[in-house]
Amino acid sequence: MPHILAIDQGTTSSRSILFDAALRVVATAQQEFPQIFPAPGWVEHDPSDLWSSVAATARSVIEKAGVPVSGIAAIGITNQRETTLLWDRRTGHPLHNAIVWQDRRTADTCDALKAAGHEPFIVARTGLLLDPYFSGTKLRWILDHVEGARERATRGELAFGTVDSWLIWNLTGGRVHATDATNASRTMLYNIAKGEWDADLCALMDIPMSVLPEVRDCAADFGYTRSDLFGREIPILGVAGDQQAATVGQACFTPGMMKSTYGTGCFALLNTGAQMVTSRNRLLTTIAYQLDGTPTYALEGSIFIAGAVVQWLRDGLKIIRDARETQPLADAADPAQQVILVPAFTGLGAPYWRPDCRGAIYGLTRNSGPAELARAALESVGFQTRDLLEAMRADWGAQADGVLRVDGGMTASDWAMQFLSDILGAPVDRPQVTETTALGAAWLAGMQADLCPGPQEFARNWALERRFQPQMDAKVRAEKYARWGRAVQATMSV
Numbered sequence: 001m002p003h004i005l006a007i008d009q010g011t012t013s014s015r016s017i018l019f020d021a022a023l024r025v026v027a028t029a030q031q032e033f034p035q036i037f038p039a040p041g042w043v044e045h046d047p048s049d050l051w052s053s054v055a056a057t058a059r060s061v062i063e064k065a066g067v068p069v070s071g072i073a074a075i076g077i078t079n080q081r082e083t084t085l086l087w088d089r090r091t092g093h094p095l096h097n098a099i100v101w102q103d104r105r106t107a108d109t110c111d112a113l114k115a116a117g118h119e120p121f122i123v124a125r126t127g128l129l130l131d132p133y134f135s136g137t138k139l140r141w142i143l144d145h146v147e148g149a150r151e152r153a154t155r156g157e158l159a160f161g162t163v164d165s166w167l168i169w170n171l172t173g174g175r176v177h178a179t180d181a182t183n184a185s186r187t188m189l190y191n192i193a194k195g196e197w198d199a200d201l202c203a204l205m206d207i208p209m210s211v212l213p214e215v216r217d218c219a220a221d222f223g224y225t226r227s228d229l230f231g232r233e234i235p236i237l238g239v240a241g242d243q244q245a246a247t248v249g250q251a252c253f254t255p256g257m258m259k260s261t262y263g264t265g266c267f268a269l270l271n272t273g274a275q276m277v278t279s280r281n282r283l284l285t286t287i288a289y290q291l292d293g294t295p296t297y298a299l300e301g302s303i304f305i306a307g308a309v310v311q312w313l314r315d316g317l318k319i320i321r322d323a324r325e326t327q328p329l330a331d332a333a334d335p336a337q338q339v340i341l342v343p344a345f346t347g348l349g350a351p352y353w354r355p356d357c358r359g360a361i362y363g364l365t366r367n368s369g370p371a372e373l374a375r376a377a378l379e380s381v382g383f384q385t386r387d388l389l390e391a392m393r394a395d396w397g398a399q400a401d402g403v404l405r406v407d408g409g410m411t412a413s414d415w416a417m418q419f420l421s422d423i424l425g426a427p428v429d430r431p432q433v434t435e436t437t438a439l440g441a442a443w444l445a446g447m448q449a450d451l452c453p454g455p456q457e458f459a460r461n462w463a464l465e466r467r468f469q470p471q472m473d474a475k476v477r478a479e480k481y482a483r484w485g486r487a488v489q490a491t492m493s494v
Contacts, residue, residue: 014053027065044097076238076445078245084138106137127285136188176223181290238444249436251459262410266306281391301388329374422472
């Protein structure tokens with residue numbers, strides 16, 4: 001039976017998952033890598049860590065599954081988005097560490113562009129707000145701060161890419177410099193209406209267009225791997241940014257369908273079909289996926305800290321040793337205490353877009369302890385998700401589906417998912433296959449390889465594991481959300 005290898009390169013680890021042709025998980029391998037924090041608000045990765053962890057897990061999962069390499073029909077790639085790399089076209093050596101999507105070092109550049117009145121133009125072309133989150137200002141920073149980089153880029157000696165492009169380059173031995181439409185749409189350099197790199201945006205950012213990769217569909221030919229990597233060449237046939245891959249994996253193919261992925265951050269997407277909806281509530285307009293040259297658009301809201309708040313409880317406060325401890329702690333929290341945690345550790349994302357904000361805790365008493373902090377941490381993810389969905393419904397109107405499909409590591413917590421349903425006042429659906437990001441990448445590659453069905457049949461095979469229904473009293477829900485709103489306003493005023 002043919003198999004599909006899905007590479008899922010994330011913010012804190014790389015995973016490789018082997019699927020059979022029926023898109024059932026056969027084996028998984030995962031490897032964490034270090035995070036680099038050169039200064040407050042700065043986040044980097046060593047590009048060699050990204051590549052070596054992917055290569056290692058891909059080899060490991062094939063060995064673990066006991067599948068012959070000849071049985072792997074295709075590779076699909078999904079990746080942390082916006083993270084920015086620049087490398088030498090001849091040697092493949094990076095000029096600088098990868099600047100991670102969480103990094104805020106270009107906040108002053110974004111502020112200057114806003115002050116000069118450029119944000120409406122950027123929003124109109126890219127669907128994105130002017131924020132350090134996106135790749136354009138990160139690339140400009142590397143060009144400005146690495147000696148000789150700008151001159152070499154102008155001479156055509158350098159290649160830019162988000163993580164997908166970096167992996168494709170290394171997998172193919174430098175034969176392919178390409179990206180897909182979803183990753184391109186997150187760079188702040190891509191015109192999502194015309195489907196091409198925008199010369200005016202590149203001029204505004206002072207970026208030579210010679211560094212940019214070729215943009216292809218999500219299901220397309222991205223070349224073959226080097227034969228020495230796995231013992232034979234394997235075609236790379238699917239690529240999508242992680243949140244768009246999760247949208248595909250959740251089978252959100254119908255306009256109005258919504259999904260939310262809970263990893264390091266939280267990312268909610270609402271399918272708007274062929275319609276590019278310009279947000280009035282500071283959401284992003286982005287490409288959900290592109291097949292056969294036709295883009296499908298989405299509204300997106302991004303929360304920078306979701307699962308990372310649990311990591312903070314573990315690694316920062318050291319009040320837990322394992323993420324699973326948060327659920328019994330939250331159950332044990334004193335219901336009379338109203339502790340609110342605003343986890344703005346790297347700023348606030350949508351719909352606030354305040355990179356200058358930092359985290360805050362409200363409502364502490366002498367009796368507040370680990371249980372109350374654990375509950376506040378889990379609740380903060382639900383509150384932030386409601387912020388996003390309120391904005392989405394305001395932009396999209398009554399057409400929005402009332403059900404939220406969820407995936408990602410944090411969805412394993414029944415407590416967190418029940419609170420999410422309670423605070424939204426809406427059903428939350430957890431699928432049987434929660435590896436939806438990798439599943440989306442595998443389906444794209446499998447469809448391109450003629451192994452997997454088209455979108456409609458794939459959607460019919462989506463299976464529910466559990467639906468969480470709201471149980472919270474409406475008055476309590478309103479009071480809790482109002483308290484959260486006051487805490488966010490107070491945090492932004494500091």
